[in-house]
Amino acid sequence: MKKLQEEVKELAQGKVYITEDDLGKLPYLNAVFKESLLLHPPLPLIPRELTQDFNLMGTWAIGRDPNLWKEPEEFRPERFLYSPIDYNGSYFELIPFGSGRRGCPAVQYSKAINELTLANLVYKFYLALPNGERAENLDMSEGSGAFIHRLNVQSTSCGYFTFKIVPRVTLFNY
Numbered sequence: 240m241k242k243l244q245e246e247v248k249e250l251a252q253g254k255v256y257i258t259e260d261d262l263g264k265l266p267y268l269n270a271v272f273k274e275s276l277l278l279h280p281p282l283p284l285i286p287r288e289l290t291q292d293f294n295l296m297g298t299w300a301i302g303r304d305p306n307l308w309k310e311p312e313e314f315r316p317e318r319f320l321y322s323p324i325d326y327n328g329s330y331f332e333l334i335p336f337g338s339g340r341r342g343c344p345a346v347q348y349s350k351a352i353n354e355l356t357l358a359n360l361v362y363k364f365y366l367a368l369p370n371g372e373r374a375e376n377l378d379m380s381e382g383s384g385a386f387i388h389r390l391n392v393q394s395t396s397c398g399y400f401t402f403k404i405v406p407r408v409t410l411f412n413y
């Protein structure tokens with residue numbers, strides 16, 4: 240978090256918002272986004288009918304495969320800093336948006352929206368766990384479903400989507 244905030248603050252130099260033009264100049268932010276997609280692919284369940292039998296591991300299992308990734312259970316964005324691996328569908332070890340003709344058409348849009356949101360969030364706020372709680376103790380178990388979500392958090396339904404409230408994360412304006 241600290242490293243990410245430092246990168247964003249250094250680039251921003253006090254300007255009001257991080258804008259789309261800044262995104263290409265934030266390599267650590269880009270690595271954080273990739274690492275999040277690697278460990279927690281948001282759409283693990285896209286049904287596809289295969290034309291022949293195939294033993295598919297799934298994006299979640301690929302991201303945790305120790306034959307592909309060093310310390311796959313650790314959140315380590317640094318693994319992407321000097322790596323050509325991208326999520327554009329040509330590196331099969333990182334395919335959170337799928338690959339090929341039926342791959343997600345919104346890769347670039349999602350990249351811009353997610354990176355922009357994250358950049359401005361860490362630029363404007365300090366995020367911390369209360370009462371000195373450690374991130375390692377946070378229960379990151381995932382629930383199954385069309386969209387990935389944390390299993391053990393308070394939840395409330397709002398229309399079609401289920402929003403998850405993470406009550407123990409506090410935001411401090413600074």
Ligand code: HEM
Pocket residue numbers: 280281282285287334335336337338339340341342343344345348349353
């Ligand atoms: C982080 C955000 C997103 C992720 C991780 C994601 C992931 C995926 C994945 C894994 C697939 C299936 C690819 C395959 O089977 O090979 C897919 C398909 C698709 N996505 Fe996304 N997606 C995201 C955001 C979006 C957004 C914002 C839109 C629309 C604005 C979108 C539109 C679509 C469509 C239309 C398909 C179906 C493509 C087809 O079947 O030909 N996605 N996405």
